[in-house]
Amino acid sequence: MIEALRSLQARVTGAAPPPETVTDVAEALEKLAATLEPFTVGERDQIAGHRGDLPGRGQAMSPVLHVDEWDGAHVLGRITFSRFYLGGNWAVHGGAIPLAFDEVLGRLASTGRTAARTAYLHVNYRKITPIEVELRVEAKVDRVEGRKRFLTGALYDGEHLTADAEGLFVELRPGQP
Numbered sequence: 001m002i003e004a005l006r007s008l009q010a011r012v013t014g015a016a017p018p019p020e021t022v023t024d025v026a027e028a029l030e031k032l033a034a035t036l037e038p039f040t041v042g043e044r045d046q047i048a049g050h051r052g053d054l055p056g057r058g059q060a061m062s063p064v065l066h067v068d069e070w071d072g073a074h075v076l077g078r079i080t081f082s083r084f085y086l087g088g089n090w091a092v093h094g095g096a097i098p099l100a101f102d103e104v105l106g107r108l109a110s111t112g113r114t115a116a117r118t119a120y121l122h123v124n125y126r127k128i129t130p131i132e133v134e135l136r137v138e139a140k141v142d143r144v145e146g147r148k149r150f151l152t153g154a155l156y157d158g159e160h161l162t163a164d165a166e167g168l169f170v171e172l173r174p175g176q177p
């Protein structure tokens with residue numbers, strides 16, 4: 001279902017269908033939304049974002065990370081931004097890149113440790129990040145100071161660094177929302 005939704009997002013973004021097709025598609029989508037409406041559940045029970053066994057945690061908000069290496073200290077993986085993430089000139093939207101970094105760094109920050117939340121995320125855009133190209137992502141825990149975890153990440157198109165990020169993730173205290 002989530003994979004089909006990702007595909008739909010990319011198709012809708014890249015299409016300029018005739019008006020009758022737009023109407024047909026809109027009606028079909030409204031029907032699908034109505035089909036799912038009776039199955040609305042609380043956050044704990046929803047599938048999206050809770051399936052650690054699936055690429056992208058089973059959510060369609062951020063691009064899927066395919067993990068090659070993952071431990072408590074570093075991540076190596078691959079990310080492809082679909083047409084859905086197009087900003088302009090075949091480059092990924094500037095807001096989608098922090099989204100991908102937050103997903104990777106945020107998950108790494110909490111791997112094997114008490115959950116932490118993003119306090120800040122600083123992103124440098126070094127070169128255009130292309131759409132529909134498999135990119136390499138690297139991330140690591142740089143240092144831990146008490147509840148503060150400092151992580152860095154980088155995104156590469158081949159040998160070219162397209163963006164890098166530095167984030168602070170603060171460990172949540174017991175009962176902290």
Ligand SMILES: CCCCCCCCCCCCCCCC(=O)SCCNC(=O)CCNC(=O)[C@H](O)C(C)(C)COP(=O)(O)OP(=O)(O)OC[C@H]1O[C@@H](n2cnc3c(N)ncnc32)[C@H](O)[C@@H]1OP(=O)(O)O
Pocket residue numbers: 049050051052057102103106107116117118119120146147148168170171172173176
């Ligand atoms: C079974 C299936 C599993 C599936 C798999 C699930 C995995 C699931 C993975 C999810 C993957 C996505 C991960 C996304 C992660 C988010 O995106 S989280 C959402 C975005 N972030 C937020 O909404 C955070 C909002 N802010 C807050 O909640 C609070 O401000 C914080 C960040 C928790 C910190 O507040 P606090 O706990 O009261 O901490 P506080 O005492 O103020 O500060 C602690 C220290 O941090 C420093 N600090 C705090 N904020 C800052 C700042 N902005 N700048 C500099 N220093 C700061 C303080 O100065 C202090 O330093 P020290 O004095 O100790 O040296």
